[in-house]
Amino acid sequence: MSPEDDRDELRLPIVQAGDPVLRRPTRLVPVDEIASDRIQALLDAMIATLSGVGVGLAAPQVGVDLRIAVIEDPPEYHAQMPDDLLEAQDRTPVERYVLINPELTVVDAKPVEWFEGCLSVDGYRAVVPRATAVHVRALDREGQPFELDATGWHARILQHEIDHLDGCLYVDRMLTRTLVDSESYSERWGGDAIDHVKALFGAD
Numbered sequence: 001m002s003p004e005d006d007r008d009e010l011r012l013p014i015v016q017a018g019d020p021v022l023r024r025p026t027r028l029v030p031v032d033e034i035a036s037d038r039i040q041a042l043l044d045a046m047i048a049t050l051s052g053v054g055v056g057l058a059a060p061q062v063g064v065d066l067r068i069a070v071i072e073d074p075p076e077y078h079a080q081m082p083d084d085l086l087e088a089q090d091r092t093p094v095e096r097y098v099l100i101n102p103e104l105t106v107v108d109a110k111p112v113e114w115f116e117g118c119l120s121v122d123g124y125r126a127v128v129p130r131a132t133a134v135h136v137r138a139l140d141r142e143g144q145p146f147e148l149d150a151t152g153w154h155a156r157i158l159q160h161e162i163d164h165l166d167g168c169l170y171v172d173r174m175l176t177r178t179l180v181d182s183e184s185y186s187e188r189w190g191g192d193a194i195d196h197v198k199a200l201f202g203a204d
Contacts, residue, residue, distance in 0.1 A: 010048035012062040014119045017169060021060045022120055026067040026165045028101050034143040039068075043098055043141050046070045054119050055094075056157045058164030061120050069161040072096035073153065085191070089114060090152025100139040104162045107149065108133035113194050114153075115178075115185060116160060116170045125185045126174035127194055127203065130156045177203040 015021060033039055042064060050057040050070050055077070059068040073094040078086055086092075111129035133151045136158055140146055150158055160170060171179075178201050180189055189197055198204050 007048040007051055010045045012045050012049045014049065014061055014122075015063050017121050017171070019063070021063055021065055022164070022169060023167045024060075024065055025167050026058075026060060026065050029066050029068060029139075031139070031143050034100060034139065034141070039066075040141070042066075042068070043070070047096065047098075056161040057119065058161045060164050060167075067101045067165050069099045069102065069165065070096065071099065071154075071157055071161065073157065082191070092152075092154070094154050094157070098141040099136070099161070100141070100143070102136050102138035102158075102162055102165070104158060105135045105137075106131045106133075107135050108151075112152075112156075113175070113198075114156065115190065115194075116156070116174070117182065117185075118160070118170050120164075121169060121171060123182050125180055125182055125189075126171065126176070127178040127197065128156075128160075128170050128174045130159050130173075134158055136162075175203045177201040 029039060046057050046059065046062060047070055049062060050072060055071070055073045057070050059066045071094060075093045078091065078093060108131060110132045112132050113127050113129050115125045116128040117125040132155065133149065134155045135147065135149050137145065137147045175198065178197060
């Protein structure tokens, strides 16, 4: 069996908006349970589920009400994007890592606006204001504490995923008049300036 087959076998269904698990705050993972087969198997399944389809996944998105998220923004995603957009979004590759029981603090609250999508709100995108810089404290998959500072797109991913752990979806924070389906985003709005999109949709 190839590694790709192994990954497919581990993939979990992604819960869609409308399921109550996405609207409930998650439970802390007891530190003495992190090394358990149950939690480690969940982490492996979340990593497999995220691979190739997104940049972050929170446990509620696979129906589990635990305070766990996986983050990854691999270089192959960036290769499909124009350099000027990557620079404008302050987006650089992020190696995969696990967050358990994360706590997020806003470092620079200045809002930055970009389109976001969500695996649990399939088929849509909208402009979402997010803080420019954040600080996160969490445990890794071995239960060891760590801290990180993030700016730009990395900070956006962290805010999006940790929102999931608090029962919040991006649609709660979006500029509602900018909601578009994914096809029109790809065909018309993905490369457009956000200020222009907002003006056209009356979202100023």
